[in-house]
Each structure stands twice: as structure tokens, then as C-alpha cells.
Amino acid sequence: MKRLVVVSNRVADPRKAAAGGLAVALGDALSDSGGLWFGWSGQMIEPERGTESRLQQQRAGNVTLATIDLTQADHDAYYLGYSNGVLWPVFHNRLDLADFDHGDINSYRRVNRLFAQHLATLLRPDDVIWIHDYHLIPLAAELRALGCEQRIGFFLHTPLPSAVVMAAIPQHEWLMRSLFAYDLIGLQTQTDLGHFAHYVRNEARAEQRENDVFTAFGRTVRAQAFPIGIDVDEFIRLGEGREAQTTYANMRDQFASKRLLVGVDRLDYSKGLPQRLRAFQRLLHDYPENRGRAVLIQVAAPSRESVSAYSDLRHELEGLSGAINGEFGELDWMPVRYINRSMARKRLPGLYRASSVALVTPLCDGMNLVAKEFVAAQDPANPGVLILSRFAGAAEQMTEALLVNPHDQLVVAEATQRALNMPLAERQARHASLLEGIRRDDVHAWRKQFLQTLESKDV
Numbered sequence: 001m002k003r004l005v006v007v008s009n010r011v012a013d014p015r016k017a018a019a020g021g022l023a024v025a026l027g028d029a030l031s032d033s034g035g036l037w038f039g040w041s042g043q044m045i046e047p048e049r050g051t052e053s054r055l056q057q058q059r060a061g062n063v064t065l066a067t068i069d070l071t072q073a074d075h076d077a078y079y080l081g082y083s084n085g086v087l088w089p090v091f092h093n094r095l096d097l098a099d100f101d102h103g104d105i106n107s108y109r110r111v112n113r114l115f116a117q118h119l120a121t122l123l124r125p126d127d128v129i130w131i132h133d134y135h136l137i138p139l140a141a142e143l144r145a146l147g148c149e150q151r152i153g154f155f156l157h158t159p160l161p162s163a164v165v166m167a168a169i170p171q172h173e174w175l176m177r178s179l180f181a182y183d184l185i186g187l188q189t190q191t192d193l194g195h196f197a198h199y200v201r202n203e204a205r206a207e208q209r210e211n212d213v214f215t216a217f218g219r220t221v222r223a224q225a226f227p228i229g230i231d232v233d234e235f236i237r238l239g240e241g242r243e244a245q246t247t248y249a250n251m252r253d254q255f256a257s258k259r260l261l262v263g264v265d266r267l268d269y270s271k272g273l274p275q276r277l278r279a280f281q282r283l284l285h286d287y288p289e290n291r292g293r294a295v296l297i298q299v300a301a302p303s304r305e306s307v308s309a310y311s312d313l314r315h316e317l318e319g320l321s322g323a324i325n326g327e328f329g330e331l332d333w334m335p336v337r338y339i340n341r342s343m344a345r346k347r348l349p350g351l352y353r354a355s356s357v358a359l360v361t362p363l364c365d366g367m368n369l370v371a372k373e374f375v376a377a378q379d380p381a382n383p384g385v386l387i388l389s390r391f392a393g394a395a396e397q398m399t400e401a402l403l404v405n406p407h408d409q410l411v412v413a414e415a416t417q418r419a420l421n422m423p424l425a426e427r428q429a430r431h432a433s434l435l436e437g438i439r440r441d442d443v444h445a446w447r448k449q450f451l452q453t454l455e456s457k458d459v
């Protein structure tokens, strides 16, 4: 078996449950092959001390975790500036939020080159390399420039936007050319794949051999959709744990006469949080029977707080939840519980299970694993209902959810009312087929399909 090398911006110890399902799944693949996980340490070095970015290695079981530090300046320009100030907003169709003037492409390239230089010293000729996400698009090209000939695959966790939106990035051609240094490009959905195919045919005059094989810029690459899943059994086991059980029991007692709706997200403008709160407000307006009963628990974990769009969003949400509570709240009922913190992963299944409805309503999302976790956490005998944005990647698979346009408050309020009143038999039937789907397309199937495709030499 060939050694697997995973590269991502951050590295997680796969043995820690807090690392989440993706880390656990990649950890399995890494353990099987005695693999290596490479990325940024999360630490910043002081450039004035003249410290060279050092490579650190530690063992986690039979997996090696290798990391490098970044200078504050490189971190700000590569991570905050170009990755999260340009690529993230554009890939989520938010050209209005993209900071093309300050997003520093040179630092982005420099950090990718630094990754390549350190990583190259650790590589063996027959390694299989799997690079993750938008921070590292040019990494394969940098590795190739250093003479690496290994099979290299890339998986994009975000959506890939349509060609017209992509073309707004001043360096779009360079980014797409960089992708052709890979052997395999994995995208989340058929829609993303369609965007890729349209771009490379029209902008790069790519020739398409079979369905998924494209030749352009003098190289041939395979691009395919590999929708990511969760580790369903791991999540069910987490639900049987003490923390989840206690959370569930507390919620059930505390909200015995209420109906809980839940939202769990990173605090990000792609997740449609203000629109979700307004739709809940509309529900209370249009369907007054929910007053005094419906409670929306919105857990929003702060992220990337030094990017200004994120702090604006936090203020908007605090204002909106205060306004809804002020308008409708009673001494014994507050309609919105807005929690601006991350929730411990071990407690999540308890929160999901205590909720009658999940509102997963991003305006644009690569996949959205919360939708899948909510389904896995339900009691099949009395399951809650998933309301899912048609603009989440998950909507391509999870068609038995109530699919909504998250921009349309009326439609989301109507779907929420329907979910709260859905007969048991319909809830059970929808849940059973959703559960079957997330089990079939779980995270293990995802990584096996990706790695098998990457290792087969047919491109």
C-alpha cells in the first residue's frame, strides 16, 4: 500500500474527538498507510528575530503530523488576505465582499511555495498526495516545479463558482492553470463540476476527452464530483455518550412545553444567518400559534474575526435577535437564543435530537455537514425535520429534506410551519431515506472513492 500524504492549511490530531469527523476519516486513511499530515502549525513566528520557519514533526499513533509556522505578515496576507478576503467570498458568489485591492497574491504564492519546499523534503517517490481546499490551489504546481512526480489530488471543500464569477478574480487564469498541475480535482457537486467544465472549455479552450477528463495548458486532469459525507456511526456513537445524553435530557426538561428549532453554523456570511432570523420572525408574525412555543436556538461559532465582514455580521445578528426577542418575548418565553460560541462536538448530537426542526439555510455552501449530522442524530421513531437550502451542496443528495430558497422569507416560514406540523409517518419516511443516503455516501466512501480514482493511472 502506498503512503498517503494529506496537506491542509491546519492539521488536526485525528485521535481527538474534537477534531471532527473529517479529521477522523482522514486519520483512518493515514493510519492504514502509516501516513503523513502536513500543514500550518497555527503558530506565528516573529520575523524580527530572524527565525526561519522550522519544520516540526510529531507522532500521533502511526501517523506523522508535520507542521511549519508562518510569520504574522505571511499569515495575514495569505490566510486573511487572499484566501479569506478574495477566494472565499468569490467562491461563495459574494463579489461585493471580495477585497481585490488588499488580497495579496504574492504572499499567497510565497506561502504555497514555502509549504512545497518543506513538504518536498519529506516526500517519497511513491507517495500519494491529497491536498485540501482553496488555501492551497497552487501547491501542486509548486511541488511539480521542485521535481515532484507523485500522483497529486486536490479536493475543494467550497463551491466552485460559475465562469463569469470566477473571471472576476484578477488572477483567475493563473488559478485555473494551477489546477492543471494536479492529476485529480475533486469537487463537491455536479453543479460545481459543470462550472469547472464550462470555465475550462470557454476560457482555456480545454478539450474534453471522456466525460471527466480535460486537457488544457499542456496537461491533462480528471475532474469529478465527490460529495463529502460524515462518519454516521461515529456520530451515532457520540450521541450515545454522556455529554450528548445529558444535553438532550436538559433540553427536553427545560423546553418541555416548547418546540425547538436549531441552527448550528460557523459565523459566516455564506450561512444565511440574518435571512434565517428574519424568516423565523416572519413565522411568528404569520403563524401566531407558534408564539409562546417556538424557540430558535442559533449556535454561531466565531471564525476569522479579523476579517471585517465577519464582525459586521456578528453585530447584525446580535441586533436582529434582540429585536425579535423585544418584539415577541414574554416573561416566560424568549423566541431566540443566540449563542456566539462554538459548541463542544460531544454535545451536538444531544442538541440536534432535542430539536423538532433544523434550519440549514446557507445562501451558498460547498456541502454542509450540519444537515447530515442532524439526520444522524435523530430518533428514527420520532425524528425531527430538516429544512435545507437548495444552495447547499447537500441539496443535490438530500432531496427528502424540505428544500427552500433561503432568500425567500415567506417560503422558509411556510416550510418551518409545515415541518412543525408534519405528521409522524411523513417524518419517519423522509428521515429513513435521508439516513439511508448519508449512510451510503458517508465520509469513508468519499475518501475511498477519491483515493481509488487518484491512484488509478487512467488519466
Ligand code: ADQ
Pocket (backbone or CB within 6 Å): 020, 021, 157, 158, 228, 264, 265, 266, 299, 300, 301, 341, 342, 343, 344, 345, 348, 365, 366, 367, 368, 369, 370, 373
Ligand atoms: P464549514 O463551512 O465549516 O466547512 P459545515 O460543513 O457546515 O461547514 O461544518 C463543518 C463542521 O463544523 C461540522 O462537523 C459541524 O458540526 C461543525 N460546526 C459548525 N458550526 C459549529 C458550531 N457553532 N459549534 C460546533 N461545531 C460546529 C467547509 C465548507 C462546507 C463543507 C465542509 C466539509 O464550507 O460546505 O461541508 O467544509 O467539506
